[in-house]
Amino acid sequence: MMELTNPLLLTVILINFFTLGSARLVACIRIVAVQGALLALLPLAVHGFTAHAMLLSAGALIFKGVFIPLLLLRAIREVRIRREMEPIIGFVPTLILGALMTAGAFLFADFLPLAAEHHDGLFVPTALATMFSGFLLLITRRKAITQVLGYLMLENGIFILGVLLSEALPLLVEGGVLLDLLVGVFVMGIVMNQINREFSSIDTESLTALKE
Amino acid sequence: MFGNLVLHLAILLIFAPLLLGIITKTKAWFAGRIGAPLLQTYYDLARLWRKGFVFSRTTTWVFLLGPVIGLAVPLLASLLIPFGALPAPISFEGDLILFVYLFGLSRFFTAAAALDTGSSFEGMGAVREVTFSCLAEPTMLFALLVLTRLSGGLSLDTLFGEHLISSWQSEAGASLGLIMVCLFVVLLLECSRIPFDDPNTHLELTMVHEVMVLDHSGPAFGMILYGAVLKMMVLGALLVRLAIPWNTGWWLSDAALFLAGLCVLAVIIGVVESIMARLRLPRVPQVLIGTSLLSIFALVLVLR
Numbered sequence: 001m002m003e004l005t006n007p008l009l010l011t012v013i014l015i016n017f018f019t020l021g022s023a024r025l026v027a028c029i030r031i032v033a034v035q036g037a038l039l040a041l042l043p044l045a046v047h048g049f050t051a052h053a054m055l056l057s058a059g060a061l062i063f064k065g066v067f068i069p070l071l072l073l074r075a076i077r078e079v080r081i082r083r084e085m086e087p088i089i090g091f092v093p094t095l096i097l098g099a100l101m102t103a104g105a106f107l108f109a110d111f112l113p114l115a116a117e118h119h120d121g122l123f124v125p126t127a128l129a130t131m132f133s134g135f136l137l138l139i140t141r142r143k144a145i146t147q148v149l150g151y152l153m154l155e156n157g158i159f160i161l162g163v164l165l166s167e168a169l170p171l172l173v174e175g176g177v178l179l180d181l182l183v184g185v186f187v188m189g190i191v192m193n194q195i196n197r198e199f200s201s202i203d204t205e206s207l208t209a210l211k212e
Numbered sequence: 213m214f215g216n217l218v219l220h221l222a223i224l225l226i227f228a229p230l231l232l233g234i235i236t237k238t239k240a241w242f243a244g245r246i247g248a249p250l251l252q253t254y255y256d257l258a259r260l261w262r263k264g265f266v267f268s269r270t271t272t273w274v275f276l277l278g279p280v281i282g283l284a285v286p287l288l289a290s291l292l293i294p295f296g297a298l299p300a301p302i303s304f305e306g307d308l309i310l311f312v313y314l315f316g317l318s319r320f321f322t323a324a325a326a327l328d329t330g331s332s333f334e335g336m337g338a339v340r341e342v343t344f345s346c347l348a349e350p351t352m353l354f355a356l357l358v359l360t361r362l363s364g365g366l367s368l369d370t371l372f373g374e375h376l377i378s379s380w381q382s383e384a385g386a387s388l389g390l391i392m393v394c395l396f397v398v399l400l401l402e403c404s405r406i407p408f409d410d411p412n413t414h415l416e417l418t419m420v421h422e423v424m425v426l427d428h429s430g431p432a433f434g435m436i437l438y439g440a441v442l443k444m445m446v447l448g449a450l451l452v453r454l455a456i457p458w459n460t461g462w463w464l465s466d467a468a469l470f471l472a473g474l475c476v477l478a479v480i481i482g483v484v485e486s487i488m489a490r491l492r493l494p495r496v497p498q499v500l501i502g503t504s505l506l507s508i509f510a511l512v513l514v515l516r
Contacts, residue, residue, distance in 0.1 A: 010386045013509070021502055092501050099505040103512050110516065 004045045008038055009126040012156070013102060016133040019153065020098040021091050025145060029072045032149050032156075036064025039156055042163050056166060060159065063178050068152065068185050075189055076145055089140045098133050105129040123164055131157030148188045155181050217291070217301040219463070224290045227471060228445040229253035229438070231478045235405075238482025253441065260434030268427060270330050278325025279428060279435035285318035286442035293368050295449050296470025297459040303369040308356045311368055312349065315402070315443070319345055322436075326424035337423030340493070344408065344420070347500040348398050354507035355391040355398075361514050362387075372450065376457035390510040392454050397503045399451060399481075401496075403444040406485040408496055418493075448477050 015035040019028050040061035047053040087094065105128035118124060134157060137150030233250040240247025249255075267275070291302045292311050323338035359371040362379045380388055401408045404421035413419055425436050452473035460466050491499065 006383070006386060010390075014506075017502065017505065017509075021498065092498055095498075095502060095505060099509060102509060106512055106516055 005042065006122055008041060008045065009122040009160075011038055012126055012160075013129055016102070016130055016153065017095065017098060019149065020133060020136065021095040023091060025076055025143070026073070028146065028149055029069050029076070032152055033065055033069035035153070035156055036069070037061055039159055040065055042160065043166060046163055047166070052166065056163075059175070059178055063182065064152070064156065064159075068181070071185060071189065072145060072148060086142065087140050088142060094136060094140050098136055101132040101136065102129040105132060118164060123160060127157045127160035129157075130154075130160060133157075144188060148185060151184055151188070152181070213301070216299065219467070220290065220295060220298065220301050221287070223295055223298075223467060223471070224287070224442060224445060227474070228441040229257060231444055231448070231474060232441050234475055234478035235482040235485065238479050239486050242483070242486035253437070257434050257438055260437065261431055263430035265432060266429045268329060271328050271427075274321075274328045275325050275427075276432060278321045278328075279432045279439065281321040282318050282439035283435045283442070285314050286439055286446050289314045290442070290446045290449070293446065293449055294372050294453060295467070296453060296456065296473065297466040298463060298470070300369045303367045305366045307367050308360070308371065312352055312356070316345075316349070318439070318443075322424055325428075329427045331427065333423055334426060337420055340420045341424060344401060344496055344500065347497055347504070348401050350504040351394050351500065351507050352398050354504065354511055355394050358387050358391050358507065358510050358514055361511070372453045374459075376454065380457065384514050387510040387513045388454065390506055390513075392451060394503045394507045394510070395447075395451050395454070397499070399444070399447045400484070401500070402447055403440065405481060407488045407491045410490050418490075445474065448474055452477055
């Protein structure tokens, strides 16, 4: 099944780049949903059609691929935003940073003391690169919704690592990861609504300014 | 050797204008029109050749040099690359650098010819063209570097040679896929197609390539048109070879396979032009930096 995982993981990295470079929120949400759905195929590709793997991938598909993106799309329909206007660092510098971090992840993964069967694959570098891209998105964007996307991407990276460990890791922990995420999205949704109601914009910069 | 050279040039000179016809037909089909005939570019070239030159009094010899170099460069460059399985007539170590910078030379003279007219619009077009293509250059070079790494040679004939089939089947297949996307973007940019430049627009403020050649007329404009289609075929040949790496063993079937690949490529360009809108000018450099990063990433993948 290795021949299926490599293109899958490469597409995941390409989606990271796209999200870092794109200003259109709807496109970003959709593409991150696609990323989640692709990752849902990963447990099946690695472990074959076992009950555990099927449960994992069904859960990932429903949460990452369908449910959370729908929530986010609804949220942006309600607050009526389409574009990330002014990121703290511009799109091109973020893209370059993202590429540097991806290259760094590949170099770094070579130095890690991994199990022999994971040493040559794309798994660990892709997981690290996706996590770094998620961090970058969290740090550089102003809109709360893009930050949620960054968080999602970060979680996708953790999921890739989780797939490698899922033989050893109990199902409960995986469920916990997904639940965590859901709570995170809910909290962000509430925060977003709150910011929108109070300040009539969902720019998180407004939160740092004091007001009488 | 000599027969190879003649065959190479004959394929290039005869079939290049057909590609433009196929693109136009595809676009017309998407729009539900009948469209211009497939051979329209040949008619255009014949018509332009019969006309006379018109020179502005402010222009100098540089103005005529632009089209001449624009026609000569793709001809020279075509000799360095294999057409499908047909080997390149001229091949030496390091000719990939010459290949990339031959196009730089033609760009310089096209831009110089545009500046020579003294028109501010043409200056603007020259600035855009030079900016965009200097951003496209790293993409091209990194893509060729990936192939250098995979093949272990330094001539374009080796780069696009026998190793491609085994490379596609190995781990490096992903990198080859990535650089195919990158080279396709470079092709669209260099041939000034949508989404980077609209070949049909005649509004000076939005034109890139078209605005530089506004003042050329008659045979000079014909040379520019012919040079543009030759360039498209030369750059397309790289993509076709990457996608169809097989040798059939007989020169006629090799040539037929190559031309069929080019026709498919032309249809793909037509489809891209039909379904995409033109990018805003500030977005173009962003896309190009993105493809440069992609090709660097492809290089990282084969280097590890």
